[in-house]
Amino acid sequence: MERWVSLARESSLAQGQSKMFTLEDLQLAVFRVEGGFRVTDNSCPHQGGPLSQGEVVGEVVKCPWHDWQYNLKTGCPVMTPPLKTYPVRVREGMIEVRVEDVSPSREEDMEDGEKAPLDALLEALQVAKTLKQVTEVLAEGLRTLVPHDRIGIALLEGETDKLIQVQTHSTRHILLGDGFSASIQGSSLKRLLEKGAVRILDDLKSIQARRPSLWTRLLIDEGMRSNLTLPLSVQGSPIGVLFFSSTKKSAFKERHVGMLKQIAGEIAISIEKGHWVSDLAQSNERYRLLFEMLHEGVFVCRSPDVAFDTFHPNLAGWLQSDVATLKARTLLSLIAPKAQQAFLEEVGQLESVGASRIFETTLLRRDHSPLPIELRLTLIEQQGQQSLMGFVRNLSEVKALNEQLSQKHSLGTIVGKSAAMLALYDLVKKVAPLPTTVLITGESGTGKELFARAIHAQSARHDKPMISVNCGALSESLLETEWFGHEKGAFTGAVNERRGRFELADGGTIFLDEIGELSPATQVKLLRVLQEGEFERVGSSLTRRIDVRVIAATHRDLQREVAQGRFREDLYYRLNVVQLRVPPLRARKDDIPLLLKTFISKLNPRTRKTIQRISEEALRLLLAFDYPGNVRQLENMLEHAFVLCQGAVIEAEHLPPELFAPKDDLVTEALHTENPLATLERKLIEKVLMLTDNNQQLAAQRLGISRTTLWRKLKTRP
Helix, strand or coil, X not given: CEEEEEEEEHHHCCCCCEEEEEECCEEEEEEEECCEEEEEECECCCCCCEHHXXXXXXXXXXXXXXXXXXXCCCCCEECCCCCCEECEEEECCEEEEEEECCCCCCHHHCCCCCHHHHHHHHHHXXXXXXXXXXXXXXXXXXXXXXXCCEEEEEEECCCCCEEEEEEEXXXXXXXXXXXXEEECCCCHHHHHHHHCCCEEECCHHHHXXXXXXXXXXXXXXXXXXXXXXXXXXXXXXXXXXXXXXXXXXXXXXXXXXHHHHHHHHHHHHHHHCCCCHHHHHHHHHHHCCCCCCCCCCEEEECCCCCEXXXXXXXXXXXXXXXXXXXXXXXXXXXXXXXXXXXXXXXXXXXXXXXXXXXXXXXXXXXXXXXXXXXXXXXXXXXXXXXXXXXXXXXXXXXXXXXXXXXXXXXXXXXXXXXXHHHHHHHHHHHHCCCCCCEEEECXXXXXXXXXXXXXXXXXXXXXXXXXXXECCCCCHHHHHHHHHEECCCCCCCCCCCEECHHHHCCCCEEEEECHHHCCXXXXXXXXXXXXXXXXXXXXXXXXXXXXXXXXXXECCCHHHHHHCCCCCXXXXXXXXXXXXXXXXXXXXXXXXXXXXXXXXXHHHHHHCCCCCEECHHHHHHHHHCCCCCHHHHHHHHHHHHHHHCCCCEECHHHCCHHHCCCCCCHHHHHHCXXXXXXXXXXXXXXHHHHHCCCCHHHHHHHHCCCHHHHHHHHHHCC
């Protein structure tokens, strides 16, 4: 039975354009050419090329994969196999195609004797408890139905374009084993997965010659010559592939497709429902790190003192060796002699299948020069035997780049690469050589003292002391003696004379932290030191002269403090010769990954752990947080995660609870700041601007103020 089905409006395709449509089990390519519309199968009969992406010249379409051409009107090939075409018409402005009301994968297309074994196979799949059982059931059940020598199941990892092989069954020695991973970004396989199309490759060697890939090469090395790939999808979204390989060319036919589609559907549903979860979780955890940069270097060997089973050609290039020579070498023979003992100790930690170790070591090139690498080893099982599978990362360029980045993206112990931080680095370098007084402002935890130390370190006074005083931690009476010292007997308990912080800093730098906490009386005494460069100890009338550079810091808005009479105006201008405003962490969140990397490097030796990185989910949570405690709070959160993390990767579950709590409302959030009213106004303006897509006219109307008033508030916003 045939029927007409609407595909799209006539106006949706311009002359020379084409589109792909999925209709039940069909994938159709619709072309608008001179004279009307043409509809064909979207898949090239040769190897499944997406014809809707091909170049159209007149009424001839060229497959984008291998340049085979077809006449769109007749379906006749131009020196190629025939292409199936469909009757098409335009009715009431709609493009309609006539198709048979029968799916090619239905039972009527099965040959005699195939239905009963297929039903039994589907029932067996439903009761399989592990992925290994799944592939064993398929291998046995399909033995007489579909000629094959190899079965593989590969799944997409999360939201990435990375395909990971999670289960393999083969009659040959496996090289492309479980955990093997590769990106499919930009590949034909990605397009097939998006369209849910099946692909038959009759000759893998010819495919490898035209479109080389490590995946195909390893299949060929295993002895495979043809391949059939079926997408695994749930509710139209791809989750992976099921593929069959054969040692014979052209082993797979169209009649196999309908049967295998049902099997792929059963497997996809079971995966989505959570069957075999432990298998999938173990496979992803085991190999996610090992193959995340597969293009750089991979190897497999039975043990460190046995020749390689296989390795990525990059490894030979890095070691200045040819492939034949490297095949005869062992992993241990490549390790620098001084590093061999530590290397063997790391290998000894791999006690069970699935265990992994990540560490840095050194290989020797052909000329015996050292090659620094990051080596990630995991213990795997292949064909009943344990092997070492490793990922090698060449660190020679990375180390050189890190050295350059550290010079550009850090200043002493300060880390950051945002535009605001780079501007501060530049200002520090300019002001450091001068005797100028510097005022550093910013919220608590932003690292104001670190900037003070950076200024001192780059000044001509760097070989003299830098003395720090927290002005907010001492009472007025104690602060005076702390600053200026006292004579013996100056007050009860003054049994000896004492030099003050200003004397101790003579010739160097004094850092006055939390300068905004000073009382009016103490402000007067500090002003005299800044103006005259002299002072008297408590209990003494002797005036002492000093040469001290002053760097002050505060989390308060001193300009507002002056306006409200709490801070002397003349002292403010004495301090505020050059001001460094350190931005809060929420204003430079692109620095967070760099800060985390720095903190991990610092905490690993302190905690005796070997944590390598932070998972994507954990990083997403850290980037979403606003950090009222700034960099200090971020470091504390990471230290909390170090306590809980027992592996190499910090996961979301290791992070502090406050990251998972719902965000406070604007009022509560503003109350945590130094100036709640100004903060609340600023955040409210930001929220309204976001809701109005930065339309200032609409935002002003929503806020009930004029556009001029809004502009003025935005201009003065910190």
